Structures are given as C-alpha cells and as structure tokens.
Amino acid sequence: MSQYEVTFAGFGGQGIMTAGQLLAYAGIHEGKQVVWIPSYGPEMRGGTAYCTVVVSDSRIGSPIINTPLGLVVFNRPSLEKFAPRVKPGGTIIVNSSLIDITSNRNDVAEILVPANDIAIKAGNVKTVNMIMLGAFVGATEVVSYNTLIELVKEKMGKKKDLLEMNLQVVDEGYHFAKSALRAKVKA
Amino acid sequence: MTRILMKGNEAIAEAAIRAGGVHYFAYPITPQSEVGEYLAKRLPEVGGVFVQAESEVAVGNMLFGAASTGKRVFTSSSSPGVSLMQEAISYMAGAQLPVVIINIMRGGPGLGGILPAQSDYFQSTKGGGHGDYRLLVLAPASVQEAVDLTMLGFHLADKYRNPVLVIGDGMIGQMMEPVEFPDKYDEPALPAKDWAITGAKGRKPLITKSLFLDPYALEQNNIVIHAKYEQMKANEIRFELYKVSAKNRMLIVSYGTMARICQTVIDDLEREGVSIGLLRPISLWPFPEMQIRTEAAKPNIERVLTVEMSMGQMVEDVDKAVQGKKPVDFFGRTGGIVPAPEEVRERILKLLDGKMAK
Incomplete structure (x- = not known):
C-alpha cells in the first residue's frame, strides 16, 4: 500500500489549483486512486491559496492531510506556514524566484527552483505553475514523466502556441529538479 | 465507463x-x-x-x-x-x-x-x-x-x-x-x-x-x-463494515468524511497491533441499529466509540442500539473543524488504556 500526499500553496492567481488538478488527473491516468481538496473557507483576496492532492495505489481513507509528504510552495507565506508540517523524508519544492528563505529543515529534500525566472524566459510568467509541477514530478516520480506530458497535451491542447510553451516548461522544471537532486546526492 | x-x-x-x-x-x-x-x-x-x-x-x-x-x-x-x-x-x-x-x-x-x-x-x-x-x-x-x-x-x-x-x-x-x-x-x-x-x-x-x-x-x-x-x-438499511473481526477491541461508529478519517486511524493502529473495527452507517434513517447491537455485543469489544463532526448527535442512537451492554463514548469537533486522524487516534488509545472511563 503506497500513498503520496502533496500540498500546493501560493498566492491566488499563481495556478495552484490547476497544478494540483493536473497531478490528480495524471494519477487517474495511471489507474490510481486520487483526492483533490481545495482550501475552502473565508479567504482574503491576495491571501494564501492551497490545495492538497492524495495519490494512492489503494482506497484513500482520510482526505484531510495535515502532514503531507510533499510541498510545492510558490510564495514565502506558504513556505512559512506549511514547511514545518512536511513529514520527515519528504520533499519541498521552493519557488526561489519569489522566496528568499529556506525551510531550515535537514530531514527533507528541499529543491530551489527559480520558477518565475524560467517562466519569464520562456515567454509567459503564467507558466510558473507548470514549471513547479514539472519539478515536483521530477523530484518524486509520483506519476511518470510520460503521463504528465500526455496530460498536459490532453488538458491544455486547445491553444497550440501555449501548449508548446507549457510542454517546454514542464520539461524544464522536471529536468531542473532531477539535476538538483543529483547534485544533492553527490554533495 | x-x-x-x-x-x-x-x-x-x-x-x-x-x-x-x-x-x-x-x-x-x-x-x-x-x-x-x-x-x-x-x-x-x-x-x-x-x-x-x-x-x-x-x-x-x-x-x-x-x-x-x-x-x-x-x-x-x-x-x-x-x-x-x-x-x-x-x-x-x-x-x-x-x-x-x-x-x-x-x-x-x-x-x-x-x-x-x-x-x-x-x-x-x-x-x-x-x-x-x-x-x-x-x-x-x-x-x-x-x-x-x-x-x-x-x-x-x-x-x-x-x-x-x-x-x-x-x-x-x-x-x-x-x-x-x-x-x-x-x-x-x-x-x-x-x-x-x-x-x-x-x-x-x-x-x-x-x-x-x-x-x-x-x-x-x-x-x-x-x-x-x-x-x-x-x-433500506445500508451500512459498511471496515476491518470488523473477532479480534477487534473497539467498534467505531462514524459516517461520511469522518468515517474515512477513522479508517486511516484504524489502518495505522492495525500496523501497531491494535485491532479496531468500523461500522459506517450509509442510511442514517433507517438506522442500522440491530447491526450495531450485534457487533458491539461481540466478546472482545471493550467499548464503542462514536466519532462525529458535531457535539454528539448520532451517539444517542448508537447508545440506544448498544442497550448499555458496552460503554459508549463520543469524540467530535465542531464549528467547521474536522478532527485530525492524530486526535482520533489519541482518544482511542486513552479510552483503551482506561484513562478516560466515562
């Protein structure tokens, strides 16, 4: 029985919910059980938006996850709020373009991805969520690279120029995380 | 499909x-x-x-x-x-x-x-x-x-x-x-x-x-x-049994999302050697009264715990079903707070230790 839980968190408008949903779709695509839960409650404009995705080989019990294995954070308040909750041995993907601190945890794999810089270089800052999702999958392999690429094609295939950009940045995020992990292992 | x-x-x-x-x-x-x-x-x-x-x-x-x-x-x-x-x-x-x-x-x-x-x-x-x-x-x-x-x-x-x-x-x-x-x-x-x-x-x-x-x-x-x-x-009585066996020391009665949280706790405790079963009512009315009575009466069951996102409502029907044959306890959170698996687990262990006798 294997289960992975990950929280995506950032500002409203950074594509947090979409990134989580794509991961959930990818899980379904691989025949797994999934749950996607949004932050739901009285929230302020400009406040923190987050969602949690559970991907499992078997029936999922509690959909409420207070201590996830994975965390993908897009802004500093989210890192401060969620990083202490990540399970030891877990993974934190940090958008280092906007976050100038780290989690200060030595029991998790922390990968710093300059996601906004990569997105701007690729031509559209809105692709920041796709870079972070790519990096998360690269670091954890919760779903396979091929599944992720296929899902992006399926869900974002309507606008061809945007699709190509999305595919490129997902790939970039994936490989950025892979080489960052390799560098960590060597160090 | x-x-x-x-x-x-x-x-x-x-x-x-x-x-x-x-x-x-x-x-x-x-x-x-x-x-x-x-x-x-x-x-x-x-x-x-x-x-x-x-x-x-x-x-x-x-x-x-x-x-x-x-x-x-x-x-x-x-x-x-x-x-x-x-x-x-x-x-x-x-x-x-x-x-x-x-x-x-x-x-x-x-x-x-x-x-x-x-x-x-x-x-x-x-x-x-x-x-x-x-x-x-x-x-x-x-x-x-x-x-x-x-x-x-x-x-x-x-x-x-x-x-x-x-x-x-x-x-x-x-x-x-x-x-x-x-x-x-x-x-x-x-x-x-x-x-x-x-x-x-x-x-x-x-x-x-x-x-x-x-x-x-x-x-x-x-x-x-x-x-x-x-x-x-x-x-029209509908319910689901989860990990109910003769080894169970406790029967949990819980429904909806709360029952799934209890399942996670039951899985975790099973790995640690504490056997607990769950009866999840699917029809709340008609209520699976006889089924709860039967499960609660099994010799190894020490207590029955009802877990709800309320101050304790279904627990009254569970109490009625058990007919005083076993102690019936309640745990819940309210106001929109969903009990975390850790809280439910802690309550179960305290109850089984006898530290929280009703």
Whole structure:
C-alpha cells in the first residue's frame, strides 16, 4: 500500500489549483486512486491559496492531510506556514524566484527552483505553475514523466502556441529538479 | 465507463440529471453553490427546469407543487437553507410526495460558518419539521458514493412516495475525486404514478394535500405513512463494515468524511497491533441499529466509540442500539473543524488504556 500526499500553496492567481488538478488527473491516468481538496473557507483576496492532492495505489481513507509528504510552495507565506508540517523524508519544492528563505529543515529534500525566472524566459510568467509541477514530478516520480506530458497535451491542447510553451516548461522544471537532486546526492 | 475527476457538488448535480431529476428549485448557499452553478448550465441542455427561487421557503413550496405532477424534482442547499424548508418537507411527507433534498452541511447553529459539519443529524433523522413523519436519509463518504446515493435517492423517493435526504459534510461537496457514471440508469420497475396531478382529462380530479380536518382521516393517513416507514426499516438499511473481526477491541461508529478519517486511524493502529473495527452507517434513517447491537455485543469489544463532526448527535442512537451492554463514548469537533486522524487516534488509545472511563 503506497500513498503520496502533496500540498500546493501560493498566492491566488499563481495556478495552484490547476497544478494540483493536473497531478490528480495524471494519477487517474495511471489507474490510481486520487483526492483533490481545495482550501475552502473565508479567504482574503491576495491571501494564501492551497490545495492538497492524495495519490494512492489503494482506497484513500482520510482526505484531510495535515502532514503531507510533499510541498510545492510558490510564495514565502506558504513556505512559512506549511514547511514545518512536511513529514520527515519528504520533499519541498521552493519557488526561489519569489522566496528568499529556506525551510531550515535537514530531514527533507528541499529543491530551489527559480520558477518565475524560467517562466519569464520562456515567454509567459503564467507558466510558473507548470514549471513547479514539472519539478515536483521530477523530484518524486509520483506519476511518470510520460503521463504528465500526455496530460498536459490532453488538458491544455486547445491553444497550440501555449501548449508548446507549457510542454517546454514542464520539461524544464522536471529536468531542473532531477539535476538538483543529483547534485544533492553527490554533495 | 470512464473515470473522470469531479468536484462532489458537480458530480451530485450530474447524478441527479442521469437519474431523471431535471426539475431543480434552489437558492444558492456555500458550500454547495456549485450544484446550482452546474445545473444552470446543464439543465437547459437536457430540457430541464432550473428555478432560482427568492428564498428557501419558496423552494420548499415550489418542490411541493412540482412533485405533485409526478416529475422527478429536487433541490440542494446547506444547513441554514434546509432549516427554512422544514415546513414544506413536513407537508410533502404528509402529502406523500417524492422529492430529493441534498444537504451539504456546514457548521451551525444559526448562520454558523461555511466549513464542514455533521451537526444536522438530529434535524435530518428526527424530523426537522412537525408531525409524525420520517425521511429516508442517505450519507455518502466519497464523491462516487454521493453520485450513487443521489441516483438511488430518486428511486427510493418514488418507491415510497416520501422525501429523501442526501446529506454530506462540506468536504463531500468541495473535494474532487474520480467518478464513474453508469452509461444508462437502470432501476427496478416502479408503480404507476396514479396520484400525479396531470390535468384531469378523462378521469376524476385528484387533490394533493396534507390537511385532514377529520381526525379519523388524519389518523388513517398517519397509519398509511407509518406502514411505509416500517417497510423502509425492513428494506433500506445500508451500512459498511471496515476491518470488523473477532479480534477487534473497539467498534467505531462514524459516517461520511469522518468515517474515512477513522479508517486511516484504524489502518495505522492495525500496523501497531491494535485491532479496531468500523461500522459506517450509509442510511442514517433507517438506522442500522440491530447491526450495531450485534457487533458491539461481540466478546472482545471493550467499548464503542462514536466519532462525529458535531457535539454528539448520532451517539444517542448508537447508545440506544448498544442497550448499555458496552460503554459508549463520543469524540467530535465542531464549528467547521474536522478532527485530525492524530486526535482520533489519541482518544482511542486513552479510552483503551482506561484513562478516560466515562
């Protein structure tokens, strides 16, 4: 029985919910059980938006996850709020373009991805969520690279120029995380 | 059939359409507004009726009128909205009208909050309105089950000519899970709706009402509807057993999302050698009373624990079912706070250690 839980968190408008949903779709695509839960409650404009995705080989019990294995954070308040909750041995993907601190945890794999810089270089800052999702999958392999690429094609295939950009940045995020992990292992 | 990812609220809306429920009357309220949002788009595509009423009081009476025509009608709301419909629900039970009511529960009392709760158990199962009546109450624990029970709800409403309530805590409406819809909705044959008001051409006029000023006529009506409640008790009790075995030291009774949280705790404790079983009522009325009694009576069971997102409501029915043969304990959080697995676990271990004898 294997289960992975990950929280995506950032500002409203950074594509947090979409990134989580794509991961959930990818899980379904691989025949797994999934749950996607949004932050739901009285929230302020400009406040923190987050969602949690559970991907499992078997029936999922509690959909409420207070201590996830994975965390993908897009802004500093989210890192401060969620990083202490990540399970030891877990993974934190940090958008280092906007976050100038780290989690200060030595029991998790922390990968710093300059996601906004990569997105701007690729031509559209809105692709920041796709870079972070790519990096998360690269670091954890919760779903396979091929599944992720296929899902992006399926869900974002309507606008061809945007699709190509999305595919490129997902790939970039994936490989950025892979080489960052390799560098960590060597160090 | 393919598995698609859907939010609970949207899945419930689609399920209703698949079951032929295409006449929808409602007033928006968090955390179920996506039901109406989805139906506003979908119902015109399938030739249905969508009416956003001026209030939930109006919704209740629109349901009464529309249900009288024999069409499949439904509404969705959340706790304070369902309170406003109680008068009409009582009338519909008295007039023997089939209707499906979805309640995606939020914290109360009063306007309360918008986060998940299970504090409408009393209102749902004991009759939130006046008079001698019962509702069939179904409580899903996943998005797929919300789909299945919504569809079943339309069938049962017609079968018994009685309102059916599907209740889910806010999580059921807000979370996304994979769901499958049957290609075709197959249901057992139902009796002809010879009571439906369809324009009295070639037959005597019919009257749909709950007013019986002659006490003998009113008593007779109550005897007739009571007989249906007895049939429901015989035929419609639904529940699920999870890891129930002779080794169990404790029986947990819990429903909806709360039951899934308990499952996680049970799995964790099993790995540590503590054996606990779960009985999850799916029909809250009729209540699986005998089944709880049987499981609780097993020799290894030391205590029975009821876990709810309330201050303790279903626990009264569990207590009644167990008949004092084992101690019945309660754990719950309220106000929109969902108990974490860690809290439930801690309570279980304390109870089994005897540190928290009631």
